[in-house]
Amino acid sequence: MGKKDEILELIRNSHDQHVSGEDMAKNFGITRTAIWKIVNKLRRMGYNIRAEKRIGYRLTGVPDLLYPAEVQKNLETKILGRTVLYYPEINSTQMEAKKQVCHKNLPEGSLVVTEKQTDGVGRLGRRWESPRGGLWFSFVLRPKMMPEEVIKITLLVALAVARVIQKSFGIEVMIKWPNDVVVNGSGSIRKIGGILTEMGAELGFVNWVVVGVGINVNNNLPAQVKKTAVSIKKLLGKNVSRIKLLKGILKEIDAGYELLKRDGFQELLQELKRRSIVLGKRVEIRAPDEMITGQAIDLDRDGALIVRTDSKTRKIIAGEILKVNQL
Numbered sequence: 001m002g003k004k005d006e007i008l009e010l011i012r013n014s015h016d017q018h019v020s021g022e023d024m025a026k027n028f029g030i031t032r033t034a035i036w037k038i039v040n041k042l043r044r045m046g047y048n049i050r051a052e053k054r055i056g057y058r059l060t061g062v063p064d065l066l067y068p069a070e071v072q073k074n075l076e077t078k079i080l081g082r083t084v085l086y087y088p089e090i091n092s093t094q095m096e097a098k099k100q101v102c103h104k105n106l107p108e109g110s111l112v113v114t115e116k117q118t119d120g121v122g123r124l125g126r127r128w129e130s131p132r133g134g135l136w137f138s139f140v141l142r143p144k145m146m147p148e149e150v151i152k153i154t155l156l157v158a159l160a161v162a163r164v165i166q167k168s169f170g171i172e173v174m175i176k177w178p179n180d181v182v183v184n185g186s187g188s189i190r191k192i193g194g195i196l197t198e199m200g201a202e203l204g205f206v207n208w209v210v211v212g213v214g215i216n217v218n219n220n221l222p223a224q225v226k227k228t229a230v231s232i233k234k235l236l237g238k239n240v241s242r243i244k245l246l247k248g249i250l251k252e253i254d255a256g257y258e259l260l261k262r263d264g265f266q267e268l269l270q271e272l273k274r275r276s277i278v279l280g281k282r283v284e285i286r287a288p289d290e291m292i293t294g295q296a297i298d299l300d301r302d303g304a305l306i307v308r309t310d311s312k313t314r315k316i317i318a319g320e321i322l323k324v325n326q327l
């Protein structure tokens with residue numbers, strides 16, 4: 001922890017009490033002017049710090065920004081977020097995480113987070129709109145699993161996001177297999193978030209997985225996606241705390257990942273089925289090398305989608321659902 005974070009923690013932990021500049025200067029072995037400069041830096045970061053002559057400093061407001069000190073404060077995870085790379089703005093947290101995982105050997109659980117992406121990416125090179133006010137982050141995992149099992153990670157992350165949004169805000173959140181987090185309302189399915197899972201693998205062995213999560217929280221919805229997307233702000237009619245939401249989701253993913261490591265995917269499967277927006281419906285799917293139309297009937301024990309077509313039952317391990325229709 002640097003001096004800035006230590007001073008912030010000291011002022012934060014003294015709650016309603018003022019912390020004297022003189023005491024801090026003595027404690028840290030620096031001048032009162034140096035303390036004052038650090039306080040001003042914290043103010044520029046968005047912290048409200050009141051200063052009263054001869055009494056000291058008091059924290060009166062914390063910004064809803066995703067600073068590492070805020071993310072890591074009382075974070076209830078084993079591995080996720082133990083390292084946080086924060087960018088006020090970046091092209092894409094996903095690209096950054098991938099770059100660093102290859103060149104810098106980022107430890108498992110490392111989190112890359114930003115307030116705004118200029119070139120957010122979706123699957124298959126699509127664009128992900130990421131204005132200020134949303135949650136846009138990526139993290140690194142190094143699971144001991146086969147490449148074809150990695151879909152379980154996408155599903156557990158989608159489930160964690162759905163669960164936490166629902167629990168926190170009472171919004172019913174569903175999953176459109178495998179990576180869309182959606183809300184079903186006013187006659188249409190709208191996307192509130194998306195998951196992007198990428199990996200570096202050899203035959204039969206995964207080196208790293210980078211998972212990107214995008215959630216529309218307090219951001220306005222860009223024109224490009226206005227018809228198909230929705231945000232938490234839009235549903236609730238007010239802003240919510242992004243930092244609290246992020247920490248809740250990290251905790252949930254971390255617990256899910258622990259469960260996965262203990263071979264506990266089956267425990268998640270029932271809820272994944274319950275939250276599926278496609279099971280029981282007629283779907284049109286673009287699989288890697290063909291189009292498949294049929295009824296989505298189940299998720300198998302590995303998270304693959306089982307579809308009954310006119311001629312046979314198919315197991316789909318990768319693909320994109322283009323249409324969901326009632327039967």
Ligand code: BT5
Pocket residue numbers: 091092093094095117119120121122123124126127128129130135136137138179180191192193194195196212213214215216225228229230
């Ligand atoms: C996804 O792709 O749903 C994965 C999105 C992952 C985004 C995160 S943000 C943090 C990390 N860093 C990145 O650069 N990316 C990850 P896909 O299923 O391909 O959906 C993309 C499609 O969703 C687009 O073609 C648009 O139609 C739509 N879309 C774009 N931005 C959206 C938004 N903000 N909300 C809802 N839909 C959006």
